[in-house]
Amino acid sequence: MPNPTDRFAFSRSARDLIGLAAAHPELHRVAQATRPALAAVALGIDKLEEALDRERRELVRTNEARLQRYLTACATWESPGRRNLVHADPPVPQPALGEQPGAGVGHRPHDGVKAMDRDAFAEASEPRC
Numbered sequence: 233m234p235n236p237t238d239r240f241a242f243s244r245s246a247r248d249l250i251g252l253a254a255a256h257p258e259l260h261r262v263a264q265a266t267r268p269a270l271a272a273v274a275l276g277i278d279k280l281e282e283a284l285d286r287e288r289r290e291l292v293r294t295n296e297a298r299l300q301r302y303l304t305a306c307a308t309w310e311s312p313g314r315r316n317l318v319h320a321d322p323p324v325p326q327p328a329l330g331e332q333p334g335a336g337v338g339h340r341p342h343d344g345v346k347a348m349d350r351d352a353f354a355e356a357s358e359p360r361c
Contacts, residue, residue: 241267244288246280249273 233239236256240263243249253260253273264270272283
């Protein structure tokens, strides 16, 4: 990653972060606001590695909690009677073909096309202005 701001945000290497903080102290101060583990740069490599490990464990726990919420939500989807999520509710009755104005055979735009006429859609049947 060439951008130092991105490197501060995503690097997992304590050595890289210490070198980056030495090269860009102003960006290091700004990056600490969004990534508190970077405050341990001043404490040395051992403390920074501990802070990075703690950060990683917190991210793992956050992800586990997210997955648990997903599994809890999925449990209702798997319950009996909800097998087909798309059609779980009875369909809304549609009016019969003759009840819709303009919906009868002969009133739809494609009614004049013959099934055997393969080129019917290749050219417009009416001149276009």
